Amino acid sequence: MSVTEAPPSETQQGETSVSPRPSLGSALRSAEFDMRTLGMLGLLIVIWIGFHILSGGTFLTPRNLWNLSVQFSPVAIMATGMVLVIVSRNIDLSVGSMLGAVGMAIAVLQAEILPDILGFGHPAIWLIAVGAALVLGGLIGLLQGVIVAYVGVPSFIVTLGGLLVWRGVNWWITSGRTVAPMDSTFQLLGGGSRGSLGEVGSWIVGVLACVGIVAILLYDRRQRMRYGFKLRPTWALVTLAVVGSAAVLGAVWVMNSYYLPENVAMQLAEERGIPWPEGGLKIPMGISYPVLIAIGVMLLMGFVANQRRFGRYIYSIGGNPEAAVLSGINTRWTIAKTFMTMGILVGVAAAVTVARLNAATSGLGTLAELYVIAAAVIGGTSLAGGLGTIPGAVLGALVMQSLQSGMVLMNVDAPMQDIVVGIVLVVAVAVDVYYRKRAAQ
């Protein structure tokens, strides 16, 4: 019954005694590299290289990686919230259906209601639609959270009910009719050929991210010095900063190496009156908006989970609910807020999904709960509560999506895809459980 905190950083001071020749493992430990994150990165690299070879060299191309990044965004966005829900010893099975209901509602709002009031193509339509998605998602989440926290119905049951209810609502809004097309500005949220930052913007984001990484490392060091915690060795700091920045800039470079499809570039040139050059125009895509949203959500949620009282309360509730109550935490309100956060994130994901498909359908979001929960769990979130990280869940989502789109690229049929994804899920968690046990001894 140990109160384990999410980043197992502060728990090990003094454990690593000075040994003359440290092994690689202990060196990594003293540098506080998270072994499970490293392990997952390793898994991801194996999957990527494996698919690259099996697909005859199409997997690791800028184009495919760009597609992959867009496809994974909605699941990643929701997985960050699912981590908190699971950490608090709850579960949310309703996210897929909620996505369907919210997505359908905002699609009807922007395609059928608002154009009548504001006029077709009004610039405020997309903002109202996104706002409505967040509010609706938040309200649904809050409702479920209140039933869980204040009425005391187990979250499994509440959200199982939600899974049925919101799926029904999704159908009921239009009697199953597909709603399309979406507002043209709104569509940018889903990526597509124009829904990205472009070259310069992407580099700016990349450089800002590098500055951010260094700043966070330095801030962390200062805080440790202030409270007299053990410091990371300098080599570790430098490695982290260099590797982190290189990864970010590399990702930006990949995104920028995917050029606008020729037809789109041609349309663009025509619109702006640029003459079409001989060899064609090479306009880099850059980071797409859904990915930008996913990264933003990840940073925000990571901050909330680690730095804000709300986040810390969730981890302490998950670690030991009784202790949390006794120490004066308003556990009920915290739980309700956790579900509300999940709901808002579902709203974000709904907006991205609908924008990407440029339509809302009756099956929208079917089985998404499965992928979201799987992403969180593969990312190291423990269903027993108290353990789990936001970046881990995002990595988990990336693993899941890589598997899926890799198999489509190889022309694997749908039933086989399900089998593989299912097996990987169980094996990943089994390995995780094994290492956690060993680490505990």
Next chain:
Amino acid sequence: MRSLRTTWALMVALALVLAACGGGGGDTTTTAAAAPATTEPAAEETTPPETTGTTAAPVEPGGTEGDITVGVSWNNYNEERWARWDEPAIRAAIEEVGGRYISTDAGSSAEQQLADVENLISQGADAIIILAQDGTAILPAVESALSQGIPVVAYDRLIENPGALYVTFDNVGVGRLMAEVIYEMVPTGNYVIIKGNQADANADFLREGFEQVIGEAVANGDITIVGETYTDNWDPALAQTEMEQFLTQANNEVDAVLSENDGMAGGVVAALEAQGLAGQVPVSGQDADLAALNRVALGTQAVSVWKDARELGRAAGEAAVAMAQGTPLEEVPGTIIFDSPGGNQMVSILLEPVPITRDNLNLVVDAEWITIDQLCQGVQPGTVEVCG
């Protein structure tokens, strides 16, 4: 211990999620509609009085109009067309002769549908129309109904029992029509084929229709199929991902897409749009979904094969009524013999679908299937005749 619990909890959770999805939505739609029982067998005193005793006896499903009950077993009412077009048409055909319409919804569950059919029989149905979730799994229920002398109509989806009447649009024909339109536009080049759910026989019928048109061109190399896949649950979002991957693989060298329905065509067009290819690569579809007809008007989809579900519903309703009144299977008007893939000689009513392209959009408008506003949203003036 904790870790063991974790693994178990996860597995149970996922199993439950799956189970829940299978049965999802069933509760939210119309189940066993008792409401239409208000049709007036008493008010219309035209019926001979001596027939009243035969209602509850399934052994003698005859009787004349006024006390006919037709039960419909929907597999999944959660789809646009059933509630909007099929059900009203079936209901109208039954109620026209003073019959009673009852229904159940299986919520995509084959097991549930078995129970549903039994339930309809015990509610006193004199004929049963089944939209099968699974054409094989439903067989025991069909046999049981037939053995009690209750005629069965296999609605839109094949049930491999020669005792049932198969009422559908000619699905191979639908596939053929789609492929003919596309083939005429693109006689040579790279094709992508996006098929529907693997467990649905229609996915293969449609594919067979494609084959009849493009088979020869594929064999002699004029057409290359650069991607072909089934799509779980005919899911549009999945079709979009598949299309993106095919485009990546073929480096955008795709000249035509045969998509087996309109929903998936929507996903395909979204993927093409992202590459600036929408409108240049012809895409097929069927069902005449409103969004798809809008795409046809916009020029991003080449064809949507229209199967007027109202006609199908009327044909099935009328056939069910006729059989409930004692017409033998072979003598139902308009039937032909269809050789099923399972080797059965099915007595069938096969209706002719209509391919809707940019040139005949007036058909769907005239039939009040879609309004001009819905059809012409975002269409440049002067490009399509109906839109002005």
